[in-house]
Amino acid sequence: MIPFFSRWQAALGFALLSATAPAAAQTTAKTDSINIRKIYDQALLHGESYENLRQLTGKIGGRLSGSPQAQQAVDWGKVTMEKLGLDRVYLQEVMVPHWVRGAKEKAQIKPAKGKGIDLNVCALGGSVGTNGKLRAGVVEIDTWAELEAMPAEKVKGKFVFFNRPMNPTFIETGRAYGDAGDQRRRGAIEAAKKGAVGALVRSLSLAHDDFPHTGTMAYDEKVTKVPAAALSTNGADELSHLLKADPGLTVELEMACQQLPEVKSFNVVGEIKGSKYPDEIITVGGHLDSWDLAQGAHDDGTGCVQSMEVLRLLKATGLRPERTVRAVLFMNEENGTRGGNKYAELAKAAGEKHVAAMESDGGGFTPRGFGVEGDPAVVAKVQQWSPLFVPYHSEEISVGHGGTDIGPLKGQVKALIGYECDDQRYFDIHHTAADTFDKVNRRELELGGASMASLIYLISKYGL
Amino acid sequence: MIPFFSRWQAALGFALLSATAPAAAQTTAKTDSINIRKIYDQALLHGESYENLRQLTGKIGGRLSGSPQAQQAVDWGKVTMEKLGLDRVYLQEVMVPHWVRGAKEKAQIKPAKGKGIDLNVCALGGSVGTNGKLRAGVVEIDTWAELEAMPAEKVKGKFVFFNRPMNPTFIETGRAYGDAGDQRRRGAIEAAKKGAVGALVRSLSLAHDDFPHTGTMAYDEKVTKVPAAALSTNGADELSHLLKADPGLTVELEMACQQLPEVKSFNVVGEIKGSKYPDEIITVGGHLDSWDLAQGAHDDGTGCVQSMEVLRLLKATGLRPERTVRAVLFMNEENGTRGGNKYAELAKAAGEKHVAAMESDGGGFTPRGFGVEGDPAVVAKVQQWSPLFVPYHSEEISVGHGGTDIGPLKGQVKALIGYECDDQRYFDIHHTAADTFDKVNRRELELGGASMASLIYLISKYGL
Structure with missing residues (x-):
């Protein structure tokens, strides 16, 4: 009642x-x-x-x-x-x-030992494709300062994994979205500047679930265009967790998206x-x-x-x-x-x-x-x-x-x-x-x- | 965005x-x-x-x-x-x-001609059961005045069907609920006073769907206790519609609920x-x-x-x-x-x-x-x-x-x-x-x- x-x-x-x-x-x-x-x-x-x-x-x-x-x-x-x-x-x-996603994206975490673990991913809107399978190591980044301070050789040839969550203490969720959205928008540019082969971005969501969230991202014409994908929040948590125990793991990503x-x-x-x-x-x-x-x-x-x-x-x-x-x-x-x-x-x-x-x-x-x-x-x-x-x-x-x-x-x-x-x-x-x-x-x-x-x-x- | x-x-x-x-x-x-x-x-x-x-x-x-x-x-x-x-x-x-619903309730509209049409119903909380199948004609009532004005012989032996919807223009849905809730609470009493064999009550909902809504109802110890069931809003709309073309239709209701x-x-x-x-x-x-x-x-x-x-x-x-x-x-x-x-x-x-x-x-x-x-x-x-x-x-x-x-x-x-x-x-x-x-x-x-x-x-x- x-x-x-x-x-x-x-x-x-x-x-x-x-x-x-x-x-x-x-x-x-x-x-x-x-x-x-x-x-x-x-x-x-x-x-x-x-x-x-x-x-x-x-x-x-x-x-x-x-x-x-x-x-x-x-x-x-x-x-x-x-x-x-x-x-x-x-x-x-x-x-x-006119950007098209193409075939559904695929990604797997490849641990040093054992079977691959599927990741729920989607291409960020505007991303280039991977041109087949793209496999590389992963460095996790929570702040821009961390990325800036990191020597280029630690990033080169890897995926940069942007994993800063939306801040749940903002009462208006739009503020939390704005606050964390820079990772999605600038991630591929900043990763590529350091020689990374791609960007993996934690989905902009306050929920803990398996949905990857797309959304627009940007390139800088002066910087190499590398593929950028969103991971579901659960997927991002899992990747972060596994990376701690196994920093040498790789991720294999396949995206067929392109700009027409x-x-x-x-x-x-x-x-x-x-x-x-x-x-x-x-x-x-x-x-x-x-x-x-x-x-x-x-x-x-x-x-x-x-x-x-x-x-x-x-x-x-x-x-x-x-x-x-x-x-x-x-x-x-x-x-x-x-x-x-x-x-x-x-x-x-x-x-x-x-x-x-x-x-x-x-x-x-x-x-x-x-x-x-x-x-x-x-x-x-x-x-x-x-x-x-x-x-x-x-x-x-x-x-x-x-x-x-x-x-x-x-x-x-x-x-x-x-x-x-x-x-x-x-x-x-x-x-x-x-x-x-x-x-x-x-x-x-x-x-x-x-x-x-x-x-x-x-x-x-x-x-x- | x-x-x-x-x-x-x-x-x-x-x-x-x-x-x-x-x-x-x-x-x-x-x-x-x-x-x-x-x-x-x-x-x-x-x-x-x-x-x-x-x-x-x-x-x-x-x-x-x-x-x-x-x-x-x-x-x-x-x-x-x-x-x-x-x-x-x-x-x-x-x-x-300690009231129990018993087996899932069943109801069918029995038109003068053609096959029976299933109705989504549930017993209102506290209702007596139907003691097997209860089949009777139906009179639809939108206001209490209508019921009061109706000659007892038109109601006797029938179901009274209370079909006044919740008022969607109330901004607070709780007000609409309070406003329409008298049908659920008093329906069985007022129906029985006129000699009805049961009450069918439109669910208290502003949605148009197939869910019947239960909720407590009352009896008056001085008045015969008749079974009372809620119809989903879609079911109530359908019954009302069919009644207009076929006022002689009957409804068959079966409820095994009881008070322990x-x-x-x-x-x-x-x-x-x-x-x-x-x-x-x-x-x-x-x-x-x-x-x-x-x-x-x-x-x-x-x-x-x-x-x-x-x-x-x-x-x-x-x-x-x-x-x-x-x-x-x-x-x-x-x-x-x-x-x-x-x-x-x-x-x-x-x-x-x-x-x-x-x-x-x-x-x-x-x-x-x-x-x-x-x-x-x-x-x-x-x-x-x-x-x-x-x-x-x-x-x-x-x-x-x-x-x-x-x-x-x-x-x-x-x-x-x-x-x-x-x-x-x-x-x-x-x-x-x-x-x-x-x-x-x-x-x-x-x-x-x-x-x-x-x-x-x-x-x-x-x-x-």
Whole structure:
């Protein structure tokens, strides 16, 4: 059993605010409160985001830039938006990288004595292949200083094994991800500088399990490109354990991944024209591409269907926005941000006036609020609306980070807004084969779309 | 990808509070802030609640009052607490009801024409059996007024089918549960008053799936006891749909459940004596019994392991409480509250001085805060500590409901405190075969235990 009548009185927060405000402001606040309630009711009673996500993840699945599935996702996004009866649905052409994994990767620990031990690995996105089997010794590295201090002859011809775990004491898992992510991003470069033949990187996860986590990595054109693979956290623990007893062990890695020529692709854009200020634009988006290992459900199918749902909610509630609202399904967030760059470039070229841009790319979990990047006065204006979100437990509005795809709009827009939700489970499944539709809860997804639509509604009414 | 540096600046809230307080208060607040950080670090780095839950759910599983598994859970709880090196671990004897489900329930819709259609059903807890197969027509009821207005001859000899869904527009799912729960609790009584032979009740769930949800129901000794079963939400939708086309259809139900004689059982209590005020007692608990259909993971294995973890965290951080802290694993919350009643009765008889009681029985999901039941001054005192929880996103402290097991302490204690966490997923699995260990996320569970321990630490230091 659970409490029956728990926290709903939190809504009183808003009443208290209103009580001290002038009568006209009270009426406006009341209208906003009622309209936001309409948005949530519409989302919870008639939401379409969950069924849209089922289609995107189930019928198309993983959709890495340049893949046939990415193109199917573009077609699907366009058709799905067209059904919403918007003022305009269109594509923005953009060239994207085309990296392919090839056959499933294989790896084995080869101890000095005894049988090989299979390791769960996957290529990091963008890695070169191994050109057959690549077998070498292993040096484990926990800090960059360790690698720097190490004589080149100890590294030469070996794999560098980056095994610094995500820090579980960070309450926000995104911070832990950022903190440990340098190993994945720079590992292959720094390893190769010391003469290593490859990089093995502990997966960016706080869970202890067998899923390797892919994700983008970088090369430096001045440094030899060596293959880079992620090990599952269990695999990394095992390799580390075995290395202590048997420093001479080797690892054999086989990866067939490669970079193919660039491919033409698209952002998908849907638009409701503003009734009063059609030239002032508010963008809301997620990314349509996903890693290839699973279905790209939380990353970022949820952001896509929520962004489309924002438009549907505004239409279905009759809350026609005073400013233009655009949902954008960005292409190529995962390994290039070409779609985000193209969107900002076209906006600039057309001399568009952008008010705000919002991104949902942290999973489709229960909403917490928003992180706002902008001038202090703009942040303060958004924060003033926080009491309206108290009844929905979505009132955390803080100085924060917008997102990768809307980032290129910086300087052209007053606020970059990141939709923020509970992130405790996100990195357990992020970039793995486990990022599937069944991990998404319908209500959590719908509440997120409603909270995004509510803030978009307020910005469209009051500007920033 | 996701934002790297999102909301941690929320911690500033606490700094702002401190800035306006006198120097001594600032120092105290700083000490508390540091100690709470210690508690969280200990939980996230060395937490034992998750492994304890794995044992309870995996080795013992479902543990309805009176069952051999409930006794195993008592033994396990005692041994597990004894390992914590507490000042005292003991059992409180209590007689509990012993209801058994018997063979798996069966039900079929028998249309006027064509084959029978299987229905996913389970007996409601406490129901009488059907004594073989029970076949009868069905009248669907959505409101109590409908049933009241219906002539007895339309109901006589039939099943009353209570099909009012949980209301998805309530943001807190617990409210929706409370709102629709009267059908499960009173359905069999009201149906029998009109001459019905049984009650079929739509499962209390916001999900659309095939799991029937059990849960306790009541009889009135003056009214004939008729069997009561829960239908899965999909099953209820199907029955409702078929009834519209074929009002003469029948349902055949077979349930072998029965009430056996009462059984001796126990609450399990572990205690750390207060260093300054050993006679002032703070209780923290969950319930050890669970429904029999699954493992009782979120309901309420998580509350049990979190309550034990509170004691472990206080010991491991060296934060010896100034008041006595007791973890209680209550027996028989689900169908009798005998353990909760016994605990309050013994406390009263012994003339114990109780300061506060906290209960975790809403699942082991990401913490949100606490609901406090008590005099306004007491609630305000707890709310003063809210800024300390901001860095952990657990600062929602509102007027609320304590919980079923601590409820009987009302009048003997200053505050009844309900631990509150994200509840969007809870009722999807509540009282079903899906309430299993794999639905619990380690970090979410650990964050909950840490937030409970932090509030207990503050109460143990400052009193209420």
